[in-house]
Amino acid sequence: MNDVTTTGQHPIIQNELSKTYNPKEVEAKWYPIWKNGKYFKPKKGKTNKTYSIIMPPPNVTGKLHMGHALDNTLQDALIRFKRMKGFETLWIPGADHAGIATQAVVEKKIWDEQRKTRHQIGRKEFLKTIWQWKDAHQDFIINQLEKLGVSTDWDYFVFTMDPIPNEAVRKVFVEWYNEGLIFQTDYIINWDPVLQSAISDAEVEHKEVKGAFHYIKYMIKDISNDSNINHIDHLIIATTRPETLLGDTAVAVNPEDERFKHLIGKKVIIPIVNREVPIIGDNHVDISLGTGCLKVTPGHDFNDFEIGKRHNLPLVNILERDGRLNNIAPAYQGLTVLDARAKIIKELEDQGLYFKKEECTHQIGHGERSGSIVEPMVSKQWFVNVKKMAQDSVSAVETDLMRFYHKSWENTFFAWLKEPRDWCISRQLWWGHQIPVFYCENEKCNHLWASVNNLEAEEEQGCPKCKNKKITQDPDVLDTWFSSGLWALSTLGWPNEKAMKEKSFAKFFPTSTLVTGFDIIFFWVARMMMMTLKNTNQVPFHHTYIHAIVRDKHGRKMSKSLGNGIDPLDIIEQYGTDALRFTLAAGSGYNRYINLDPAQTEGYRNFINKLWNAFRFIHPFIKEEHAITLDLINSNELIHHDRWILSELNAVIDTCNKAIDEYRFDDTSLCIYSFVYDKFCSWYIELSKPILYGDDLDQKRQRISILKYIFRNILSLLHPITPFITEELWENLKEEGEDLLIVQEYPEANEKLNFTYDQHNMNKFVEIVTAIRNLRQSVNIKPKDEVEIFLFIEGNEFKDYIEKSSSSLNDLAKIKKLHSYLLNEKSFHSNDGSSGESNAKSGRQNIPAKSISIATSNCEIYLPLSGLIDVDEYVNRLKKDLIKTETDYGKLQAKLGNKNFSDNAPIEVVTEVKEKALELGKKLNSLKTMLNNF
């Protein structure tokens, strides 16, 4: 014990901590310590259970955007939480080759630098360039992820075109090909003329576009020879795409249509190309729509393709791969679709075959990536029949083998899978997994087969049928989602047994949780589900947490064209990673969107700073005095404030544990937030000051111990969300020999630490302090000026409590002299609270003559006034409070008076309402008394 403390004077403590928290230094410091210290690697924990997540692999050449920041913050929070809970955790990072996107970027780069297309450069050289580009950029995205603090095991890093995923892709393709699930067929697909590739249905966006119906005359052949009752010699057909008439191979009418059914079997002459095509009857034609006649272009329309199949119509292709017209009609060759359309209309007008035009708006498919109008075209493509896999995926979710959070997302999942279509998996790109199908070049053989081997090996072996050595491989590559669909397997080494063993496949598969956005439920979640179930009969993961999509603060999509994108790295630069992570976590529950406003992050940065300063406050005391070990549950030393804060902490611990397990990151974050601000800083620290600055050393040591205990718990609770500052502060609070916070145990609630009596009293105490402050402000008493206060307290027990707390009360409400009296309960039941008799009983004869007052549900408070003060504002407040209380009281009384209510409502509810009504009744009486006194 030193002299300075015993005199009650606080020694001047050298304060080495800055007044505001500096995230940059701290963040830069901790990531390497965790990473190099192997803290991210799986380690057996106390539960003996595992917890694993596969990271949705970002595009290898991409840049971290807000979606990544959100996705990875939440995954990291889960991983850190489970790690602290004693699970053996594994978070697998990776990167995606992102076929179309990456190829497009590199193609553009080559064009900008060399004015060469990929075809001019050649496939081999082009791929070499992309690989170089990939190698140069991979670290970029990894570094950005590290800035976020992701605790992934980097040794597990996988790129989608690494050997193991390649092996998985080939194995699956070959197996499914041999099973007949993968097949090649002529099919009408969405052709993106800019990408010059087929794209899947899901990659097509329908947008409303202005267009026109063009009504065109198709002359009927040899009509004169017919005894035609209606004397029809032509059909008028409406179309939005006149240029496709070059590819017409029939005209269809509904077989029930009285106007036209007699014409079925006759022929019409297509204008311009003068081709004769049949008139056919097909139910697809809607009698009431358009003119009731439909031109059939099986090569360039999805419905017409189906009609063509039904009627065995020939296919005529009119387009080149670049979307320009081919040589079907030499006069139009090389024209764009739009130019050809204009020219055809002109020509039809000249020939008198153009009937009329009608403006309209209609939906046109656009390529999601290129933005260009998609042309339906027929070509040979590879497909997967997913029917069975889709059904199995649906039942896996229906039987809860995999559960969506929130459950309503399963509707989206089902919407796709309950009516599955064949999945077009070939893409006319170069960057990706080349389709492992080989063709024998011997014209007499023409055999094709699938093999897991590469071209060189196949050439060596020769064609399996004719042994010819001249072999080519299918030039197309697989849809990126084909390899992504195998991600849950290939990241853990599947199907290579050696790799599976090294990566502990058996231990970590199936994975625990998938965290992703709703926009890829079909693209990715469904495909992983289908492909994993098919290959292993197991689900890829047990939970899918669908997080929100980040928007700007007005709810608009972040986009380049709007220029409203928020760069996570800018936010980190400005406010720190922890503040960004807290913002994202606090905005993540089961919501669809997060409308991100940097002002919010600023608010959470302030919270982080608050934590820092709370620490700055308690730290010197902890350094000065050794904390003592306390038996929290059995200690007689605890005072009511300690029991109160311990109970509150306990409640927060309970909420946090439950909320994270249910992916309610918002609840978790906000309950710690309010605990730190509204309980710990505003009250417990304030209440502790007199003790810490006082000279009762035992009391002081005890208080320091509890402050430390609470603060350590706060750090643990916050660590999954704000890892950096918590680790930094832990460094200063941990005991000798304790490891880093990242591997400490997450707090667990303890029922024995719930002291409801103390919570109850503390709440009332807070109510009284607030009421006195309110009174003071209503008459503009300066914060520093101390006042005299008269309290009339309900019940001896509570009166004792308040009297014991009087020094705290005086301190917090700046009271120089406190008078307390018992408020006789009987007076509450008197209708006239102001009667002399009740006043005597309730001690009200002691009410200061000239005073203002306020009531809480358990206490009447009087503040005597000296001098002339305008009390209007105060009286108004009192009246307002009275009106509000009367209204509420009236409502409760009406409810209680309603026999139906007391008969039907649960007893707890009735009791609660009764208690509340009683409290309000007391307050009402007090308010009336006070107003009468004026």
Added chain:
RNA sequence: AGGGCCAUAGCUCAGUUGGUUAGAGCGCUACCUUGACAUGGUAGAGGUCGUAAGUUCGAGUCUUAUUGGCCCUACCA
């Protein structure tokens, strides 16, 4: 056209199976530099829950209709 979602304070959102006086953050107003913190403190103003009807003792919560917004699927020749 079919299906789904949403509508709560100026803004962004919570609000569990219907049950006390509908909450939070930001913003706003007034006062205050007090020895953790002005990235602070204290107090306060502000919603009757899009609209209408219904079920119920009781509706922000359930039903129906309606208005407005969003999304998805299909597609209009």
